[in-house]
Amino acid sequence: MPGIAFSQKQPPQLGKASIKNVIAAMSLDEKVNFVKGIGMKVSEGANGPVAGSINGKVMGAAGSTEAIPRLGIPAVIVADGPAGLRIEPVKYGNDSTLIYPTAFPCGTAFASTWNTDLVDKAGRAMGQEVLEFGVDVILAPGANIQRNPLCGRNFEYYSEDPVVSGLIAAAFINGIQSNQVGTSIKHFAVNNQETNRNAIDAIVSQRALREIYLKGFEIAIKKSNPWTVMSSYNKLNGIYTSENFDLLSTVLKKEWNYNGLVMTDWYAGKNYPGQLKAGNDLLMPGRANEPTKIKEAIDSGSFSQEDLDKNIERILNLIVKTPAFSNYKYSNHPDLPANSKVSRSLASEGMILLKNNNHSLPFQTKKITLLGNASYDTILGGTGSGEVNTTQKVNFYEGLKKAGYQMDEQLSSSYIAFINREKAARPKRLSILEAIKPVEEMYVENKQLQNLANNSDVALITIGRSAGEGSDRSIETDYLISENEISLIRNTSEIFHKNGKKVVVALNIDALVDVVKWRDLVDGILITWLPGQQAGDALADIISGKISPSGKLTQTMPLAYGDVPSADSFPGIPEERPKETYYNEGIYVGYRYYNTFNKPVAYEFGYGLSYTTFKIQKPTISSKNFSKELRISTTIKNTGITSGKEVIQLYVSAPEKAMDKPESELKGFAKTQLLKAGASEKIDFMLNASDLASFDTERSAWVVEPGTYTIKIGNSSKNIQQTVSFIVNQDILVEKVNNILAPQKALVELKK
Ligand code: BGC
Numbered sequence: 120m121p122g123i124a125f126s127q128k129q130p131p132q133l134g135k136a137s138i139k140n141v142i143a144a145m146s147l148d149e150k151v152n153f154v155k156g157i158g159m160k161v162s163e164g165a166n167g168p169v170a171g172s173i174n175g176k177v178m179g180a181a182g183s184t185e186a187i188p189r190l191g192i193p194a195v196i197v198a199d200g201p202a203g204l205r206i207e208p209v210k211y212g213n214d215s216t217l218i219y220p221t222a223f224p225c226g227t228a229f230a231s232t233w234n235t236d237l238v239d240k241a242g243r244a245m246g247q248e249v250l251e252f253g254v255d256v257i258l259a260p261g262a263n264i265q266r267n268p269l270c271g272r273n274f275e276y277y278s279e280d281p282v283v284s285g286l287i288a289a290a291f292i293n294g295i296q297s298n299q300v301g302t303s304i305k306h307f308a309v310n311n312q313e314t315n316r317n318a319i320d321a322i323v324s325q326r327a328l329r330e331i332y333l334k335g336f337e338i339a340i341k342k343s344n345p346w347t348v349m350s351s352y353n354k355l356n357g358i359y360t361s362e363n364f365d366l367l368s369t370v371l372k373k374e375w376n377y378n379g380l381v382m383t384d385w386y387a388g389k390n391y392p393g394q395l396k397a398g399n400d401l402l403m404p405g406r407a408n409e410p411t412k413i414k415e416a417i418d419s420g421s422f423s424q425e426d427l428d429k430n431i432e433r434i435l436n437l438i439v440k441t442p443a444f445s446n447y448k449y450s451n452h453p454d455l456p457a458n459s460k461v462s463r464s465l466a467s468e469g470m471i472l473l474k475n476n477n478h479s480l481p482f483q484t485k486k487i488t489l490l491g492n493a494s495y496d497t498i499l500g501g502t503g504s505g506e507v508n509t510t511q512k513v514n515f516y517e518g519l520k521k522a523g524y525q526m527d528e529q530l531s532s533s534y535i536a537f538i539n540r541e542k543a544a545r546p547k548r549l550s551i552l553e554a555i556k557p558v559e560e561m562y563v564e565n566k567q568l569q570n571l572a573n574n575s576d577v578a579l580i581t582i583g584r585s586a587g588e589g590s591d592r593s594i595e596t597d598y599l600i601s602e603n604e605i606s607l608i609r610n611t612s613e614i615f616h617k618n619g620k621k622v623v624v625a626l627n628i629d630a631l632v633d634v635v636k637w638r639d640l641v642d643g644i645l646i647t648w649l650p651g652q653q654a655g656d657a658l659a660d661i662i663s664g665k666i667s668p669s670g671k672l673t674q675t676m677p678l679a680y681g682d683v684p685s686a687d688s689f690p691g692i693p694e695e696r697p698k699e700t701y702y703n704e705g706i707y708v709g710y711r712y713y714n715t716f717n718k719p720v721a722y723e724f725g726y727g728l729s730y731t732t733f734k735i736q737k738p739t740i741s742s743k744n745f746s747k748e749l750r751i752s753t754t755i756k757n758t759g760i761t762s763g764k765e766v767i768q769l770y771v772s773a774p775e776k777a778m779d780k781p782e783s784e785l786k787g788f789a790k791t792q793l794l795k796a797g798a799s800e801k802i803d804f805m806l807n808a809s810d811l812a813s814f815d816t817e818r819s820a821w822v823v824e825p826g827t828y829t830i831k832i833g834n835s836s837k838n839i840q841q842t843v844s845f846i847v848n849q850d851i852l853v854e855k856v857n858n859i860l861a862p863q864k865a866l867v868e869l870k871k
Contacts, residue, residue, distance in 0.1 A: 124366055131331060134444065138435045141190055142428050146202035149187055151413045154395055154430050156405030157194070159385070160740040161551070173318045177188040177253050179207030182404035184434065192435070197303070197382075197403075201259040201275045202500050202651065203224045203462075203507035204248045211451060220248050221458040222507035224502055225629065225671055226261055228469030229669040230277035231727075233766040234790040236289035239344075240463050242294020250672040251453035255441040256347055256505065262288045263351075265630075265674050266311040266708055268598060271554070271591045274501040274629035278673035279724065280711030281331055282785050285338025290462040292343035300442060301346030303337055306384055307371070308332055308360060310351035313591045314690035315697050316331040317387070320354040322862050323702040328355075329814040329821075330706050331857075333370065339439040340377055346437055350399055357863045359386035365859040367398035374856055380437045391462035392416030400430040407706035409503040431607035451802045459511060459653055466650035466657030471641070472668035472728040473634065473676075474818040479621040479639050479642035481664030481730060484576035487527045489516055490611060491582025491604075492558050499656045501629050502554050508653045509780025515625070518655015522663060530563075537561045552589035556596070565610055572618045578611050579662070580641075584628040584816070585649070591690055592630060599633050600679055625658065635721050637677055646670070664730060667763035669790070669834065671727035675720050677712050682720070682768065684712040684869065690729045705868035710836045716805055716870065724770050725785070725835035731759030731796065735767060735832055736841040745811070745823075745847045749871040751804045751830055753841065765791050768833055769804050771811065774826025775849075778813050779871050783831055786810050803832035806830075813851045819858040823851040 131140040145153070156172070159182055173196050177376050186194040208219035210588075223229075223245060229238050249257045261275035270276075275280045277284040287328035292302045309321040309332045323332060339345070348371065350361040360366055361383045371377045388394050391402055391409045402409055416422035438444050449645040472480065489495075497514035500507055513521070516531060542556040548555070571578070582604055585591050600608075623643035626632060627650075639646060645668070650657050655824040660666040663808035677683055685703035692699030707715060712722035738753035755767055767790075768781040787804045794800060811828065812821035825847045 138827040146572045151410035155402040155409045159404040165748045170435040178209045195255040195443050197256040197443050198254045199258045199504040201261045206508045219510045222509040224466045224651040226647040230673045232468040238290040239294040240289045243305050244461045246295035246298035248453045251450050253449040255443050260291045261286045263310050267685045268631035269592045271313040275505045281334035284335030284671050288339035289342035292345045302348045302523040303347040305349035306351035309355050310397045312690045316352045320699045323413045326814045327705045349651045359388045362393040362397050364397040380433045380798045392422040394635040395430050400433045422732050437714040454543040462651045463653035463656050467660040467666045471670040475645040476642045486525050488571040488575040488578040491581035493581040496538045498583045498585045500649045511652045512657040515655045518659045522659035527625050529861045554587040557583045568614045574613050578615045581625045584687045586629040608637050659790050667852045669732040669764040673725045676722040714782040723837045729763045731761045734758045738843050740843050749806045754799050754801050762795050770831040776824040808853045820855040821853040
């Protein structure tokens with residue numbers, strides 16, 4: 120009968136019908152609900168509040184899209200974050216095993232390896248967890264530039280340099296997405312501080328924007344095509360990035376050919392239809408009043424249904440790729456033992472040896488004195504959405520003990536008791552965003568230090584720092600080393616040195632700290648960053664010499680905070696509650712500033728010691744005259760007596776014609792394989808015109824100016840071992856782009 124046939128007719132189904140037909144079958148109510156997430160429930164987790172489950176699944180995930188079952192559209196689940204999958208450790212149904220994700224080292228540690236193969240491998244491991252824990256998209260990586268050492272989220276980010284940020288992010292994304300799950304590169308863009316992050320207006324020149332703040336995203340997006348991009352909270356030159364058509368549609372979608380999905384950061388921005396219209400396809404995590412506002416905008420004609428359909432199309436294009444859509448039967452059992460090994464090797468390879476007088480490391484003894492709260496309460500990761508809730512944790516003390524180090528157990532017990540007491544006295548954590556600051560350093564009497572010096576061969580002191588989203592770091596309590604910490608370092612050094620014994624400091628830090636005030640007191644300094652769940656094992660690997668350090672700084676360590684080029688403008692004005700922040704250092708961020716203006720630093724960009732030594736041989740260049748591409752080849756040899764890996768860095772000094780040029784800029788890097796003593800490896804770099812181009816604001820174009828270019832190859836931005844030059848005969852206009860995103864306020868930028 121016709122009536123029955125009509126009621127049985129199924130509406131178009133996603134995957135079977137075309138996406139256009141599926142959209143056409145949606146009612147307006149379905150549409151305006153679909154461009155927002157399902158909202159965020161907060162429930163009580165083991166350590167305070169956590170994001171709730173998504174319909175009984177994936178406890179701790181950050182959000183989900185709306186399902187429309189009648190059209191065959193499933194919900195897609197998204198979860199944080201850059202250091203591992205942020206879900207809650209729980210047991211589901213009849214499965215009696217507690218499931219938990221692997222906590223990898225923080226983003227800065229990833230980048231400090233300068234090893235894109237290893238980052239890809241860690242991405243694969245993390246992506247497997249995304250898939251097997253029932254998540255579709257992980258909200259990572261964080262690719263903002265580390266503009267200032269006080270940014271509270273620096274630990275999630277990679278570098279002060281866009282090439283490092285972009286290449287590390289690309290490797291991470293490719294690794295994760297090889298599991299057929301998605302990523303969300305964030306926070307697009309110019310989200311370089313947490314102070315007033317929901318309203319701050321970053322005032323940046325077009326050149327600094329293109330060359331520094333957008334460049335890393337551009338590299339990563341072009342090399343790895345992340346499934347999604349997350350816009351940021353802040354304003355950029357007067358307009359919220361999440362409502363910024365020029366940024367999201369013109370630059371990202373048109374100029375960079377990005378055809379994935381853009382989502383907002385959680386509860387970002389104010390004008391919801393404006394966000395959708397700008398090219399922000401999905402409003403996250405979804406607020407109850409959004410559909411009404413969107414409908415109002417459609418009724419008033421300020422937002423069109425055609426534009427809404429484009430947002431929906433991009434959401435559906437994402438959904439059809441997801442495990443949720445293919446109804447993947449996730450196991451809740453990824454290969455955690457294998458992944459913990461990856462986490463451990465990344466942690467050790469991300470550690471940076473800053474100082475090693477008279478071979479204080481590796482330790483030639485097993486009898487050590489272990490000092491500093493963070494040795495026993497090691498900070499494995501930062502807080503906020505970047506925190507990973509693993510139950511598998513090896514702090515420094517435990518890792519060293521496992522590796523056979525003998526430590527004074529009375530001392531260990533007093534540290535542990537002290538830390539537990541101090542922590543128990545703290546008020547309960549009330550919000551996911553509440554940072555957990557380290558406990559004030561325990562005092563150790565000189566008499567006890569003397570006793571320890573008599574009974575051990577060397578002292579290892581750990582200094583810890585933690586941070587998280589929602590607030591920035593402070594100079595006094597985060598950047599500077601406290602009085603208690605300095606006295607511990609000073610007293611230990613005096614007493615141990617008198618006994619002919621060395622002292623090494625491990626910096627278990629989220630971001631840069633001052634080293635200048637105390638570095639002369641000690642024999643060795645190792646930055647461990649926030650090393651993830653296998654922290655202690657990774658530290659033991661380095662201090663025992665099982666692994667030679669090969670991490671390098673991806674940020675410059677200044678002599679003093681005041682030397683940082685953005686020190687005067689961070690976090691903005693007015694001081695009480697900054698509304699605007701002027702990026703008046705322009706393109707001179709990090710080493711581009713210090714090296715150009717000959718500012719001495721504590722440790723330069725790219726720096727890091729090894730237990731062995733390397734020599735870079737004279738490079739060959741495919742041509743002395745640049746036309747389209749150049750190949751630069753060199754060989755690196757391990758000239759020391761132990762195995763190790765080295766990072767070869769290629770910088771270019773460009774001639775200065777119409778544009779200001781930094782002294783040199785990183786254009787490529789490579790990490791060697793593990794080279795045995797005496798072994799060599801050949802390294803090839805390719806340079807094309809866009810690698811060499813600077814952004815010419817006048818022409819709104821990427822331009823290579825004519826003249827002599829010098830390639831500088833070394834193992835830090837200062838330790839250049841080889842140079843070779845080539846000539847560009849005439850001006851090359853590489854790409855003309857849209858003249859958009861200009862500051863609306865007067866900005867006086869630093870120039871040479
Ligand atoms: C953070 C994002 C995160 C999101 C979801 C926001 O507060 O800025 O990085 O992905 O929350 O947890």
